[in-house]
Structure formats: structure tokens, C-alpha cells
Amino acid sequence: MAGVIGSPLSSYLMIAFDGWHGLSGWKWMFIIEGGITVVLGVLAWFVLADKPASARYLSDSEKQCWPRHSQRRLQALPRMRAPAKCWRSCARRSPWR
Structure with a gap:
């Protein structure tokens, strides 16, 4: 488009x-x-808006629901690797090993 x-x-x-x-x-x-x-x-x-709580376009029930939803999404994400491990994997010639 x-x-x-x-x-x-x-x-x-x-x-x-x-x-x-x-x-x-x-x-x-x-x-x-x-x-x-x-x-x-x-x-x-x-x-x-900066946060869902300050958004004028959300209803009160939507404002209450958002923190629970975002917390569940964060818990579902895999744990991040330590930065040193990330740099080592970037320095490798073949990162898939």
C-alpha cells in the first residue's frame, strides 16, 4: 500500500x-x-499514551486486563542469553553451530 x-x-x-x-x-x-x-x-x-493506564481510548476493564496479559506474554518468552554468549555466537563463522 x-x-x-x-x-x-x-x-x-x-x-x-x-x-x-x-x-x-x-x-x-x-x-x-x-x-x-x-x-x-x-x-x-x-x-x-505512555501506559495503558493513561490511555483515554481504553475502557476501565481493558486497562485492568492489560497488565495481566503483558505479564503472561513476558513469562512465555524464552530466557535471554547472557551478552557474552551472544557476542561469542556473533564472532563465530557459522552461527548455527
């Missing part, structure tokens, strides 16, 4: 803004698309 929308938008920006204020079209594409990304990131910082 991103390719269906993003590719034509990028092509349009490069063609339409080519030479505007002395910048190439690809530079304008990065400026415009990067600006949108920065604005959405700042907006997400203020809109999204």
Missing part, C-alpha cells in the same frame, strides 16, 4: 517542484516528505 501511494507522490513532487527556488526536485521531495514525518512524530509524542 505504501508503494501504491508513496511512489506516485514522490514522482509528482520531484517533477512539480524541480527547479523551484533553485533546488532540484529530489531535494524538494526529501524536504516535504521529511517535514511531514517530523510533524507526525511530534504529534504522536503528544497524542499517544
Whole structure:
């Protein structure tokens, strides 16, 4: 879906803004698309909740259910290896041994 929308938008920006204020079209594409990304990131910082307990869009029963659910998921994960073992496995030529 991103390719269906993003590719034509990028092509349009490069063609339409080519030479505007002395910048190439690809530079304008990065400026415009990067600006949108920065604005959405700042907006997400203020809109999204830090924890389920502070989320306005969750009901009280959902807020109570989430800690139990997340605790069960954490217990189901395999134990992490010690960092030294991870580095040793990365240094091996064939990590599957």
C-alpha cells in the first residue's frame, strides 16, 4: 500500500517542484516528505499514551486486563542469553553451530 501511494507522490513532487527556488526536485521531495514525518512524530509524542493506564481510548476493564496479559506474554518468552554468549555466537563463522 505504501508503494501504491508513496511512489506516485514522490514522482509528482520531484517533477512539480524541480527547479523551484533553485533546488532540484529530489531535494524538494526529501524536504516535504521529511517535514511531514517530523510533524507526525511530534504529534504522536503528544497524542499517544505512555501506559495503558493513561490511555483515554481504553475502557476501565481493558486497562485492568492489560497488565495481566503483558505479564503472561513476558513469562512465555524464552530466557535471554547472557551478552557474552551472544557476542561469542556473533564472532563465530557459522552461527548455527
